[in-house]
Amino acid sequence: MNEEKKSLNFIEQIVAEDLKNGLDKNDLRFRFPPEPNGYLHIGHAASICLNFGLGLQHNAPVNLRFDDTNPAKEEQEYVDAIKKDVEWLGFKWDKELYSSDYFQQLYDWTIVLIKDGKAYVDEQSSEEIRAQKGTPTEVGVDSPFRNRSVEENLDLFEKMKNGDFDEGSVVLRAKIDMKHNNMHMRDPILYRVLKKSHHRTGTNWCIFPMYDWTHGESDYIEQISHSFCTLEFKSHRELYDWYLDRVVSSENIRPKQREFARRNLSYTVMSKRKLLQLVENRIVNGWDDPRMPTISGLRRRGYTSESIRNFSDVSGISKRDSITDVALLESCIKDHLNKTAPRVMAVLDPIKVIITNYPEGEEEFLDANYNDYEEGFGSRPVPFSRDIYIEREDFREEANKKFFRLKLGKEVRLKNAYIIKAEGCIKDADGTITEIHCTYDADSKSGSGSEASKRKVKGTLHWVSVKHAVKAEVRLYDRLFSDEDPDGHKDKNFLEFVNPNSLEVVTAFVEPSLKFVKVGERFQFQRKGYFCVDDDATNENLVFNRTVPLRDSWVKVEKK
Ligand code: ATP
Ligand code: MG
Numbered sequence: 001m002n003e004e005k006k007s008l009n010f011i012e013q014i015v016a017e018d019l020k021n022g023l024d025k026n027d028l029r030f031r032f033p034p035e036p037n038g039y040l041h042i043g044h045a046a047s048i049c050l051n052f053g054l055g056l057q058h059n060a061p062v063n064l065r066f067d068d069t070n071p072a073k074e075e076q077e078y079v080d081a082i083k084k085d086v087e088w089l090g091f092k093w094d095k096e097l098y099s100s101d102y103f104q105q106l107y108d109w110t111i112v113l114i115k116d117g118k119a120y121v122d123e124q125s126s127e128e129i130r131a132q133k134g135t136p137t138e139v140g141v142d143s144p145f146r147n148r149s150v151e152e153n154l155d156l157f158e159k160m161k162n163g164d165f166d167e168g169s170v171v172l173r174a175k176i177d178m179k180h181n182n183m184h185m186r187d188p189i190l191y192r193v194l195k196k197s198h199h200r201t202g203t204n205w206c207i208f209p210m211y212d213w214t215h216g217e218s219d220y221i222e223q224i225s226h227s228f229c230t231l232e233f234k235s236h237r238e239l240y241d242w243y244l245d246r247v248v249s250s251e252n253i254r255p256k257q258r259e260f261a262r263r264n265l266s267y268t269v270m271s272k273r274k275l276l277q278l279v280e281n282r283i284v285n286g287w288d289d290p291r292m293p294t295i296s297g298l299r300r301r302g303y304t305s306e307s308i309r310n311f312s313d314v315s316g317i318s319k320r321d322s323i324t325d326v327a328l329l330e331s332c333i334k335d336h337l338n339k340t341a342p343r344v345m346a347v348l349d350p351i352k353v354i355i356t357n358y359p360e361g362e363e364e365f366l367d368a369n370y371n372d373y374e375e376g377f378g379s380r381p382v383p384f385s386r387d388i389y390i391e392r393e394d395f396r397e398e399a400n401k402k403f404f405r406l407k408l409g410k411e412v413r414l415k416n417a418y419i420i421k422a423e424g425c426i427k428d429a430d431g432t433i434t435e436i437h438c439t440y441d442a443d444s445k446s447g448s449g450s451e452a453s454k455r456k457v458k459g460t461l462h463w464v465s466v467k468h469a470v471k472a473e474v475r476l477y478d479r480l481f482s483d484e485d486p487d488g489h490k491d492k493n494f495l496e497f498v499n500p501n502s503l504e505v506v507t508a509f510v511e512p513s514l515k516f517v518k519v520g521e522r523f524q525f526q527r528k529g530y531f532c533v534d535d536d537a538t539n540e541n542l543v544f545n546r547t548v549p550l551r552d553s554w555v556k557v558e559k560k
Contacts, residue, residue: 009316011050030228031222032047034082035068036066037073038078040085044295049313050312051228053312054226062091062093062094064095066082067215068200069099074199085296099209106217113246118175121156123170124145129189143178160206161207165193171190171193172189182235184238191209191210192207220248237259260319264324269293269486270293275287290534300545302337302546307335307336311328315328337548342524343369343377345382347462348476348525350508350509351434353438355440356437356439358440363467368415368416384465385466394406395425406422408422408425412457413457415446416446418440418442418444424437462527470515472510475503475504477546479502486498519534528546529548530550
């Protein structure tokens with residue numbers, strides 16, 4: 001028990017503390033409140049894992065609440081994508097809810113606020129309102145409309161609701177204190193006029209409540225015990241509480257807002273607004289482009305939900321803003337795929353090798369394990385013949401002793417097959433090598449038990465038989481940004497740091513066992529990395545995404 005307590009993050013500790021102080025376990029209720037104005041990203045995954053994780057730990061319900069108060073930016077497409085992503089991550093929400101479902105209740109409460117003299121209609125422009133707001137060191141100035149009568153406010157607010165005012169011409173403001181230390185308390189806006197169709201309420205409403213007014217009251221309506229949000233809302237907490245004070249009754253749960261640090265990731269940006277710019281400017285091919293830090297992009301890239309949840313665990317929940325190294329995310333997916341992905345052979349930059357002493361027209365099927373180090377993966381037959389492809393970078397005419405691959409006069413082992421020796425090569429007029437000629441040791445077949453099969457040679461290469469090879473498009477991704485913190489430059493826009501070489505497409509040859517793979521299947525291409533079958537793939541037209549590269553570790557493994 002003590003052990004367990006030590007590992008609680010500070011948010012979990014807050015919940016544990018509240019339970020200790022008498023909060024009934026049955027009153028625990030959490031929510032994840034995305035605004036459907038874009039696809040979810042890996043930052044949201046932190047919040048999802050936190051809230052749904054608490055739900056699982058305490059066997060408490062977690063609502064999925066769409067915070068949809070801005071019809072200008074929100075769409076059904078985003079709602080659907082968000083649901084798919086949360087489900088894919090492996091979480092189940094209790095209720096699917098929408099802030100827009102509470103528009104009537106919020107309106108009714110607003111009428112009470114006006115009647116209590118706590119809200120007024122302001123007919124100034126947004127510039128004027130902003131100018132009167134003051135600064136952290138200077139108090140604000142009262143609006144000339146601040147002391148309107150309750151009747152006048154009720155009448156004007158009714159007109160706002162009926163669409164009698166143009167967008168931007170009036171707002172309803174809470175009447176709090178223009179001299180308040182906390183700028184958010186200086187008569188914040190409650191409602192604005194927006195004459196846009198809302199994805200759920202259509203044209204029923206042309207006044208829309210602001211985030212602060214909506215969020216806390218939605219928490220209250222749903223009887224959320226803990227409302228966790230990111231640090232930028234810390235200074236809003238006072239307003240959150242002021243608004244709650246207007247509506248709570250003592251027999252109900254009073255939601256508690258607490259804040260944690262946003263998750264940021266190096267070499268990317270993490271705001272839906274910015275990600276939308278990448279999509280709209282066609283810098284990427286959509287929200288689910290495998291270079292995007294979106295959950296849908298990571299999924300298409302080949303990330304597993306387990307690896308993303310594990311990343312959330314190891315990166316933790318923190319009180320202070322920081323940037324998490326993307327290498328940590330990459331190590332989480334490598335760890336998972338290392339244990340789960342079958343290992344196969346694919347040549348990404350092929351050069352032809354002719355094994356001159358192997359009989360022409362002959363072929364044989366070699367038994368190859370999907371994983372040499374773990375049980376339970378099984379094996380498949382891999383065809384071998386006189387002409388094979390290897391990687392161009394795996395051959396040199398001459399090289400020093402550290403080059404444990406193929407060079408003239410030296411031997412290497414072909415994975416699952418024979419030892420070959422390079423005898424010569426053919427070049428075109430430009431001096432580019434077009435063909436390598438080798439001989440093979442017919443007794444050295446892997447696993448045959450012969451003396452020669454046990455012979456140690458320094459390097460092992462992957463290969464694919466030319467006659468049996470299947471062509472595939474392989475998409476090699478690099479970081480989308482060349483800067484560690486593209487968003488962190490005062491004088492430069494993040495788009496200036498877009499890496500122009502973030503996608504390289506090559507035509508590869510893969511072993512024939514991959515001919516009938518399915519979209520989303522994941523493999524290790526030996527010595528090359530982890531790859532996933534792209535959504536665009538068909539059996540006639542294979543497409544693989546590189547999830548993450550792999551260090552060439554065979555040399556070390558085989559040496560020990
Ligand atoms: P963005 O700036 O990317 O649009 P947002 O905060 O506006 O993010 P919301 O849809 O409002 O996005 O966020 C839903 C929930 O996810 C909120 O509780 C928010 O605090 C949380 N969240 C958003 N971004 C992050 C992040 N980078 N790290 C952790 N939690 C986040
Ligand atoms: Mg938001």
